[in-house]
Amino acid sequence: MPSLDSLKSLKTLEVSNKTYHYFSLPDAARTLGDLDKLPMSLKVLLENLLRWEDNHTVTGDDLKALADWLIERKSHREIQYRPARVLMQDFTGVPAVVDLAAMRAAVAKAGGDPQRINPLSPVDLVIDHSVMVDRFGDDKAFGENVDIEMQRNGERYAFLRWGQNAFDNFSVVPPGTGICHQVNLEYLGRTVWTKEEDGRTYAFPDTLVGTDSHTTMINGLGVLGWGVGGIEAEAAMLGQPVSMLIPEVIGFKLTGKLREGITATDLVLTVTQMLRKKGVVGKFVEFYGDGLADLPLADRATIANMAPEYGATCGFFPVDDVTLDYLRLSGRPDETVQLVEAYCKAQGLWRLPGQEPAFTDALELDMGSVVASLAGPKRPQDRVALPDVSQAFSDFLGLAVSPSKQEEGRLESEGGGGVAVGNAAQVGEAEYEYNGQTYRLKNGAVVIAAITSCTNTSNPSVMMAAGLLAKKAVEKGLQRKPWVKSSLAPGSKVVTDYYNAAGLTEYLDKLGFDLVGYGCTTCIGNSGPLPDPIEKAIQQSDLTVASVLSGNRNFEGRVHPLVKTNWLASPPLVVAYALAGTVRTDLSSEPLGEGSDGQPVYLRDIWPTQQEIADAVMNVSTGMFHKEYAEVFAGDAQWQAIEVPEAATYVWQPDSTYIQHPPFFEDVAGPLPIIADVQQARVLAVLGDSVTTDHISPAGNIKLDSPAGRYLRSKGVEYKDFNSYGSRRGNHEVMMRGTFANIRIRNEMLGGEEGGYTLHVPTDEKLPIYDAAMRYQDEGTPLVVIAGQEYGTGSSRDWAAKGTNLLGVKAVIAESFERIHRSNLVGMGVLPLQFRAGESRKTLGLTGKEVLNITGLTGATLQPGMSLAVQITREDGQQENIDVLCRIDTLNEVEYFKAGGILHYVLRQLIAS
Structure with a gap:
């Protein structure tokens, strides 16, 4: 682990009658200088370098550079960071295991x-990520969606079970357990990690990288982690x-407290807007400030979760009594x-009242100023x-394409350019029949109301608020x-337990918010x-x-x-909009509907x-976590019944439409590419x-x-069995055909029309992008x-780079790149090139x-930058x-x-050794 030179900072800690060895930051400060003002997140990085110092990948100069960060509060030095562990979800995990299997085949x-x-x-x-809301x-x-999930994904799940048996250090949490980030927060994360080596137990900060952007949710627990590509x-x-x-x-800096009626979701949407505007x-x-003392851990995790939405690598919260609770x-x-507690206090990683670390820049929010909010319509x-x-909806509906609107960028599409969806005078309605009744569907109708995702379902206060609102609505x-x-x-079965304990499940069920699965879904x-009648009404009108x-x-x-x-809205507002049925109702002043007494009911x-929410949250107990995580890796009977071949190398099935041997490593034993x-x-x-x-x-x-779709049909797959692209990430034939195929992407070569098409320039023929690439x-x-600003923003999808590579793209020239996608392009041998300032x-x-x-x-001689x-x-x-600037950065x-x-x-390297 460490070099001999680092042993001068090696100390011991006695906790619960056990001895832990650790690399002391206070001892290192005697050489490096005062570290008290260093941000907590950088102290975690510094400990990582101290522990891995070997005078090769990590040198004393690297340690000094991190300590010297305090001088200019920024640095241009490249460091080599080694996280303790890796977190994956199945959409990104399957192709990773496919790559590991292909690497074994190559070896x-x-x-x-x-x-x-x-x-x-x-790992x-x-x-x-595989459960869908079919019913x-x-x-x-719930039962039917689980059954459908197992039928659709049996081949993928068998492959993952093979991987769990074949690879060391690799664990799989079966379907129907929860969302990876909530499982990480509630069970996997430890805040301080330990490792047995050479007869010693080392203690060090829990750190990780994950194959999902929202890995940052664990930052709320004082764990440094962020999303990377697969x-x-x-x-x-x-x-x-x-x-x-x-x-x-x-x-x-967070000060004050949230006012009555304001949720953690309102807070995080405010934080997201502020930080996006700041530019991070x-x-x-x-996050720092004495407001943290009254900010529950679940609220911290909600804020940390959305770091990708405010654009940061991570949104870190220091460790304190709230963490321990x-x-x-x-x-x-x-x-x-x-x-x-003992480790963080010994290392200076414990938050103290009034503490003001040194930062590159800072901003502040009085949480008492936060108001009820949503985010939309598409960012x-x-x-x-x-x-x-x-x-805001009416503005969107009436948006006309004009140079001035596009320059403002307020409602500009993520695919580039505004899109006309009607005009302000457009009425927009259609009649349809459903279950023997006739209804009118209008512009602004809420057709999906979903309590879902890692952001909020990990937070008992907003979940209980949704259940209590449902109860009052039913009454x-x-x-x-x-x-x-x-x-x-x-996001986990614990939510079901505390809903049942609080007596709220029946009210959610009566409003149609029945359990559909434990996963990311919508x-x-x-x-x-x-x-069908609703889809037809939307399309026809x-x-x-x-x-x-x-x-x-x-x-x-x-x-x-x-x-x-x-x-995007808090869970209680999701329920409220399901009752109102439209976003054209002002829920702050107009009624949701008429009660059983004939009187209007307002939000x-x-x-x-x-107080009602706090009383309900008291139903959350430690026993629920013990119960639901006791056999977290076991799975249900369907999971356990999957037959798995025992072999060191995977037996590829040529007729499989889910798992195929990728072509990435075919020539890896040969000379380096020119x-x-x-x-x-x-x-x-x-x-x-x-x-x-x-x-x-x-x-x-x-x-x-x-x-x-044509490929799958050629393999005899019926349309009803197509499943999603995400579920077929283990088949490069499907994935490369779907790269740049999004229905909302706009290629300016075709005047900005929607859909994954392009021109084959020599013949001036309009083709699907895949067909043109071939x-x-x-x-x-x-x-x-060619692209504009923030190319590759959003989720950390490795196939965004893999598919680009397989289509024969040698370079992407953009005005700027999102961090993870730029790294992934380099990782797949595609040049990320950036226009010089003022050019586009x-x-x-x-x-x-x-x-x-x-x-x-x-x-x-290839050089960074x-x-x-x-x-x-x-x-x-x-x-x-x-x-252009070559964005190979290190x-x-x-x-x-x-x-x-x-x-x-x-x-x-492995083959050579």
Whole structure:
């Protein structure tokens, strides 16, 4: 573990009659200088470097650079960070295990021992992304959805069970248990980690990387962790350090308390808006201030969860008594709680009253100023106060495409460019029949109301508030509107236990919020189909309808392909909008409906008081956590009945449509690829600002007439069995056909029309992007993607980079990149190139019909942040030369790129040794 030079800082700690060894930050400060003012999150990084100092990957200069951060409160030094563990969910986990299986196959092919391929760090994979809301609104919904999930995903689940048996250090939490981040918060996370080595027990901060953006939720527990792409996570679990620049740290001071009637969701939407406006992309955010003393752990986790939405790498909360209280409540052993307190106090990682660390910059919020809010209609940072939601929807409905509107960017699409969805005078309604009754569906109708996602279902206060509001609504005689698809998908079984204990389940059920499953569901697009008559009414009249969900993502096309506006809200507001049935009602002043006594019922009439919520939360007990996590890895009878072959290497099934042997490592035993200039490249797509990984990576439903749909039909798969792209991430044939195929992506080569199409420029033929890419590959033509700002924002989807690679894209030239996606592009051997300040696709007048030469690579010594030349040849033959910034940011990334990618680098090292 450490070098001999580091042993001077090695000390012992006696806790619960056990001796722990640890690397002392106070001792290191004698050499490095005073560390008291260093942000807590950077102290965790410093301990990591201290523990791993080996004078090779980590040197004394690295330690000094972190201590010297206090001088300028920023640093340009690259460090090698080694997290203690890795967290995965099944959508991103399956392709990671596929890659591990393919690496074992490559090692075996090269004559090596395949069992050398194993995670070196503990890996927990939680199956939480596969359950869909097929059935809802009755007591059979949960059982039927689970049965359908097992039928749809049996092949994937068998593969994961093989992986659990075949790989060391790899655990799988079966389906129907909970959302990975809530399981992490309630069970897996420890705040202080331990490891047995050389007869000693070492204690050190619990740290991790995860293959989901919202891994940051665990920051609420004082655990430093963030989301990375599956590619980077695989490298981390195979022993590669995470290469990173020492970050800037933005302090966020919290004071005061939330007022009566204001929820943690309202707080987090306010924090998200403030930090987005501040600009914290690629930075750490650390919360401090005496307001933390009254901020429950679940509220901290809610704020930390949405770090990707405010753009930060993480949203860290320090350890204090609130942390210990939660560890006890959630059933952590007494010795763990005692160790956390003793270790954090010994290391200066314990929050003290009045503490004011030094930050790069800071902002402050009096929590007493927070008001009831939603976010929408299609970006999580666009907070709207509750009274303004109706007007915000009307503004969206009347939005006309105009240069001025697009420049404002207020409602600009994540796919680039505004979209006209009607005009202010548009009435927009349709008549439909459902269950023998005739109804009128109008613009603004709430067709999906979902209590779902990791953000809020981990928080007993907002969940109890939803249950109490449901109880009062039922007692007043209110019902949800018949066009609302309502669902309850908790993040863990503990939620069901405390709802039952509080006597609230029956009231949620009466309003149609029956349990549909334990998983992410609606927030990741697993909302399932709407009833046929409602879908037809929306399509026939081109209605602009709404979803209201307690999630963290509301990007266009994500929740449901027919729902154009999506609103993030607290669980009680989700229930309220299900009762109102439309976002065009001002819930702050207009009635939700008429009660059984014929009188109007307002939201204020049924909103629970803080005391009522606090009393209900008292039903949450430690015994519930002990009960639900006692056999967390066992699974139900269906899971245990899955037959698993016992073999060190996976037996690939040629006819499988879920799991296929990927082509990434076919030539890995050969010489290193030659780094060469990109010559005579064509543009595959020209995209706008804030293109998300949802737009790039295959996600959601597979359309019947899409390239992926045609592939599945050619394999004999019926449309009803297509499942989702996410569930088929283990099959590169499906995934590469779905890359850039999102129904809401807008390619400016086609005038910005929606859908995954492009021009095959030589023939001027409009084709699906996959078909055009394959034609270019047949012609030997390399490809480039052009984009605007924040390219690759959103979830950490490794297939956004893998699919880009397989389509033959050699480079992406954008105005700026989201952190994880930029890293993933490098990890798959795709060049991320950035326009110089003041230049863009617009200033250069790029149409996508140009021919591009990217030079400066052939024969050059690849360096982080080097300049490359791009020669642009236009349709009329005129040429223009520009310089772009190569966003290979670190020396490690240089080595990865030269090897063909990060996993190729690891595998080549293993084969060579």
